[in-house]
Amino acid sequence: MTWYVASVIMSIRRKDGRQKNIPVYENFILIEEESCEQAISKVKDMAVEEARIASERLTLNDKPAYMFFEGVRKLIKISNPPNIDLDAVPPVSGTELTYSEYLVKNKKQIKKLVQGKSIKLKYID
Template sequence: MTWFAASIVLATHPLDQPDGPYQVQENIVLFEAPSRSLALKKAAEHGYKETIVDDDFVVNGVLAKKHFAGIRKLINILNPYPLDQDEDQPTTGTEITNTTFEIANPDDLSAFTKGEVITLKYID
Protein backbone atom coordinates (compact mmCIF):
# COMPACT_ATOMS: atom_id res chain seq x y z
CA MET A 1 0.00 0.00 0.00
CA THR A 2 1.01 3.59 -0.55
CA TRP A 3 1.87 6.05 2.21
CA PHE A 4 0.43 9.56 2.07
CA ALA A 5 1.13 12.76 4.01
CA ALA A 6 -1.97 14.82 4.72
CA SER A 7 -1.91 18.49 5.70
CA ILE A 8 -4.79 18.63 8.17
CA VAL A 9 -5.95 22.16 8.98
CA LEU A 10 -7.60 22.87 12.34
CA ALA A 11 -8.95 26.28 13.31
CA THR A 12 -9.71 27.65 16.76
CA HIS A 13 -11.65 30.81 17.56
CA PRO A 14 -13.23 32.39 20.64
CA LEU A 15 -16.87 31.34 21.05
CA ASP A 16 -17.97 34.97 21.01
CA GLN A 17 -16.17 35.59 17.67
CA PRO A 18 -17.37 32.90 15.22
CA ASP A 19 -16.16 34.95 12.24
CA GLY A 20 -12.57 35.10 13.50
CA PRO A 21 -9.82 35.80 13.99
CA TYR A 22 -8.79 32.14 13.79
CA GLN A 23 -5.75 30.47 15.24
CA VAL A 24 -4.88 27.93 12.55
CA GLN A 25 -2.79 24.81 13.02
CA GLU A 26 -1.62 22.62 10.17
CA ASN A 27 -0.70 19.08 11.16
CA ILE A 28 1.17 16.80 8.76
CA VAL A 29 0.00 13.24 9.42
CA LEU A 30 0.95 9.96 7.71
CA PHE A 31 -1.66 7.53 6.39
CA GLU A 32 -1.26 4.21 4.64
CA ALA A 33 -4.00 3.47 2.11
CA PRO A 34 -4.55 1.58 -1.14
CA SER A 35 -5.78 4.74 -2.91
CA ARG A 36 -5.67 8.51 -2.75
CA SER A 37 -9.42 8.71 -2.08
CA LEU A 38 -9.22 6.36 0.91
CA ALA A 39 -6.23 8.27 2.29
CA LEU A 40 -8.23 11.49 1.99
CA LYS A 41 -11.15 9.88 3.84
CA LYS A 42 -8.84 8.65 6.63
CA ALA A 43 -7.28 12.11 6.92
CA ALA A 44 -10.67 13.83 7.19
CA GLU A 45 -11.81 11.36 9.87
CA HIS A 46 -8.61 12.08 11.78
CA GLY A 47 -9.17 15.82 11.44
CA TYR A 48 -12.69 15.59 12.82
CA LYS A 49 -11.49 13.48 15.77
CA GLU A 50 -8.89 16.14 16.59
CA THR A 51 -11.67 18.65 17.19
CA ILE A 52 -13.48 16.65 19.85
CA VAL A 53 -12.92 18.68 23.00
CA ASP A 54 -14.86 19.26 26.16
CA ASP A 55 -17.29 22.14 26.68
CA ASP A 56 -14.69 24.00 28.73
CA PHE A 57 -12.09 24.35 25.93
CA VAL A 58 -10.11 27.52 26.65
CA VAL A 59 -7.51 29.33 24.54
CA ASN A 60 -5.71 32.36 26.00
CA GLY A 61 -8.16 32.39 28.91
CA VAL A 62 -11.25 32.56 26.65
CA LEU A 63 -13.80 29.85 25.86
CA ALA A 64 -13.11 28.65 22.36
CA LYS A 65 -14.22 26.27 19.65
CA LYS A 66 -11.94 24.08 17.53
CA HIS A 67 -13.09 22.84 14.15
CA PHE A 68 -11.72 20.84 11.26
CA ALA A 69 -11.17 23.27 8.39
CA GLY A 70 -10.13 20.70 5.79
CA ILE A 71 -7.27 18.91 4.08
CA ARG A 72 -5.01 21.47 2.45
CA LYS A 73 -2.76 19.02 0.68
CA LEU A 74 -2.40 15.25 0.28
CA ILE A 75 0.74 13.87 -1.32
CA ASN A 76 2.39 10.51 -1.79
CA ILE A 77 5.48 10.36 0.34
CA LEU A 78 8.76 9.63 -1.40
CA ASN A 79 11.07 6.93 -0.07
CA PRO A 80 14.77 7.33 -0.80
CA TYR A 81 16.31 5.18 -3.53
CA PRO A 82 16.37 2.15 -3.69
CA LEU A 83 13.25 1.69 -1.54
CA ASP A 84 9.93 1.02 -3.25
CA GLN A 85 7.28 3.75 -2.88
CA ASP A 86 4.44 1.34 -2.11
CA GLU A 87 6.00 -1.80 -0.67
CA ASP A 88 8.48 -0.27 1.80
CA GLN A 89 7.50 1.66 4.90
CA PRO A 90 8.82 5.18 5.50
CA THR A 91 12.35 5.31 6.86
CA THR A 92 15.13 7.77 7.53
CA GLY A 93 15.38 9.99 4.47
CA THR A 94 11.74 9.63 3.39
CA GLU A 95 10.27 12.94 2.20
CA ILE A 96 7.00 13.42 4.05
CA THR A 97 5.82 16.65 2.42
CA ASN A 98 7.08 19.79 0.76
CA THR A 99 6.02 23.38 0.38
CA THR A 100 7.03 26.05 -2.13
CA PHE A 101 7.43 29.73 -1.20
CA GLU A 102 8.62 32.83 -3.01
CA ILE A 103 10.96 34.94 -0.88
CA ALA A 104 11.86 38.44 -2.06
CA ASN A 105 15.57 38.72 -1.28
CA PRO A 106 18.64 37.12 0.35
CA ASP A 107 18.08 38.93 3.67
CA ASP A 108 14.54 37.55 3.94
CA LEU A 109 15.80 34.10 2.95
CA SER A 110 18.36 34.21 5.74
CA ALA A 111 15.74 35.42 8.23
CA PHE A 112 13.33 32.67 7.14
CA THR A 113 15.88 29.92 7.70
CA LYS A 114 16.51 31.31 11.19
CA GLY A 115 12.79 31.12 12.01
CA GLU A 116 12.26 34.86 11.98
CA VAL A 117 9.01 36.48 10.81
CA ILE A 118 9.05 37.65 7.18
CA THR A 119 6.55 38.36 4.43
CA LEU A 120 6.53 35.70 1.75
CA LYS A 121 4.36 34.37 -1.03
CA TYR A 122 2.97 30.91 -0.45
CA ILE A 123 2.88 29.00 -3.75
CA ASP A 124 2.12 25.40 -2.68
Protein backbone atom coordinates (compact mmCIF):
# COMPACT_ATOMS: atom_id res chain seq x y z
CA MET A 1 0.00 0.00 0.00
CA THR A 2 1.05 3.61 -0.52
CA TRP A 3 1.29 6.44 2.00
CA TYR A 4 -0.32 9.80 1.24
CA VAL A 5 -0.91 13.13 2.93
CA ALA A 6 -4.33 14.64 2.30
CA SER A 7 -4.88 18.37 2.62
CA VAL A 8 -8.35 18.67 4.16
CA ILE A 9 -10.18 22.00 4.39
CA MET A 10 -12.53 22.49 7.35
CA SER A 11 -14.48 25.58 8.42
CA ILE A 12 -16.36 26.74 11.49
CA ARG A 13 -19.75 28.31 10.96
CA ARG A 14 -22.31 29.75 13.33
CA LYS A 15 -25.59 27.88 13.38
CA ASP A 16 -27.55 31.12 12.94
CA GLY A 17 -25.57 31.85 9.76
CA ARG A 18 -24.44 35.30 10.91
CA GLN A 19 -20.70 35.94 10.90
CA LYS A 20 -18.32 38.44 9.32
CA ASN A 21 -15.50 35.95 8.77
CA ILE A 22 -15.36 32.19 8.48
CA PRO A 23 -12.42 30.49 10.23
CA VAL A 24 -10.88 27.99 7.83
CA TYR A 25 -8.35 25.30 8.73
CA GLU A 26 -6.16 23.21 6.48
CA ASN A 27 -5.45 19.89 8.18
CA PHE A 28 -2.86 17.44 6.89
CA ILE A 29 -3.88 13.81 7.34
CA LEU A 30 -1.49 10.87 6.90
CA ILE A 31 -3.22 7.94 5.24
CA GLU A 32 -2.24 4.55 3.79
CA GLU A 33 -4.29 3.10 0.93
CA GLU A 34 -4.04 1.08 -2.29
CA SER A 35 -4.81 4.02 -4.61
CA CYS A 36 -5.35 7.78 -4.73
CA GLU A 37 -9.08 7.24 -5.17
CA GLN A 38 -9.31 5.00 -2.10
CA ALA A 39 -7.21 7.46 -0.06
CA ILE A 40 -9.49 10.36 -0.98
CA SER A 41 -12.61 8.35 -0.17
CA LYS A 42 -11.21 7.26 3.20
CA VAL A 43 -10.04 10.74 4.20
CA LYS A 44 -13.41 12.25 3.24
CA ASP A 45 -15.15 9.79 5.56
CA MET A 46 -12.66 10.60 8.34
CA ALA A 47 -13.13 14.37 7.91
CA VAL A 48 -16.93 14.16 7.93
CA GLU A 49 -16.77 12.14 11.16
CA GLU A 50 -14.26 14.59 12.69
CA ALA A 51 -16.58 17.49 11.85
CA ARG A 52 -19.56 15.68 13.40
CA ILE A 53 -17.71 14.98 16.65
CA ALA A 54 -16.15 18.47 16.85
CA SER A 55 -19.56 20.11 16.33
CA GLU A 56 -21.18 18.55 19.39
CA ARG A 57 -20.33 21.45 21.73
CA LEU A 58 -18.66 23.91 19.38
CA THR A 59 -19.13 27.66 19.72
CA LEU A 60 -17.83 30.64 17.77
CA ASN A 61 -17.79 33.97 19.61
CA ASP A 62 -19.97 32.39 22.31
CA LYS A 63 -22.62 31.38 19.75
CA PRO A 64 -23.51 27.80 18.79
CA ALA A 65 -21.46 26.70 15.79
CA TYR A 66 -20.57 23.65 13.77
CA MET A 67 -17.52 22.38 11.93
CA PHE A 68 -17.97 21.76 8.21
CA PHE A 69 -15.87 19.58 5.92
CA GLU A 70 -15.26 21.73 2.83
CA GLY A 71 -13.29 19.21 0.78
CA VAL A 72 -9.94 17.66 0.00
CA ARG A 73 -7.68 20.34 -1.50
CA LYS A 74 -4.93 18.00 -2.60
CA LEU A 75 -3.47 14.55 -2.07
CA ILE A 76 0.30 14.03 -2.10
CA LYS A 77 2.16 10.73 -2.28
CA ILE A 78 4.79 11.10 0.41
CA SER A 79 8.52 10.50 -0.15
CA ASN A 80 10.81 8.53 2.14
CA PRO A 81 14.49 9.49 2.28
CA PRO A 82 16.64 8.11 -0.58
CA ASN A 83 17.24 4.33 -0.59
CA ILE A 84 14.07 3.59 1.44
CA ASP A 85 11.15 2.05 -0.48
CA LEU A 86 8.00 3.92 0.53
CA ASP A 87 5.72 0.98 -0.24
CA ALA A 88 7.86 -1.47 1.77
CA VAL A 89 8.70 0.72 4.76
CA PRO A 90 6.29 3.03 6.63
CA PRO A 91 7.18 6.72 6.97
CA VAL A 92 10.34 7.29 9.00
CA SER A 93 12.26 10.22 10.41
CA GLY A 94 13.13 12.35 7.39
CA THR A 95 10.08 11.42 5.31
CA GLU A 96 8.76 14.36 3.29
CA LEU A 97 5.05 14.52 4.11
CA THR A 98 3.93 17.53 2.12
CA TYR A 99 5.24 20.61 0.37
CA SER A 100 4.05 23.99 -0.84
CA GLU A 101 5.32 26.11 -3.72
CA TYR A 102 5.23 29.92 -3.72
CA LEU A 103 6.40 32.76 -5.92
CA VAL A 104 7.74 35.87 -4.18
CA LYS A 105 9.16 39.12 -5.56
CA ASN A 106 12.54 39.17 -3.81
CA LYS A 107 14.88 37.75 -1.16
CA LYS A 108 13.52 40.16 1.47
CA GLN A 109 10.10 38.53 1.14
CA ILE A 110 11.68 35.09 1.57
CA LYS A 111 13.29 36.23 4.82
CA LYS A 112 9.94 37.58 6.09
CA LEU A 113 8.22 34.33 5.10
CA VAL A 114 10.75 32.29 7.08
CA GLN A 115 10.21 34.58 10.08
CA GLY A 116 6.44 34.02 9.90
CA LYS A 117 5.71 37.62 8.92
CA SER A 118 2.93 38.64 6.57
CA ILE A 119 3.87 39.00 2.89
CA LYS A 120 2.19 38.98 -0.49
CA LEU A 121 2.96 35.84 -2.46
CA LYS A 122 1.55 33.66 -5.17
CA TYR A 123 0.66 30.14 -4.05
CA ILE A 124 1.27 27.53 -6.76
CA ASP A 125 -1.05 24.54 -6.35
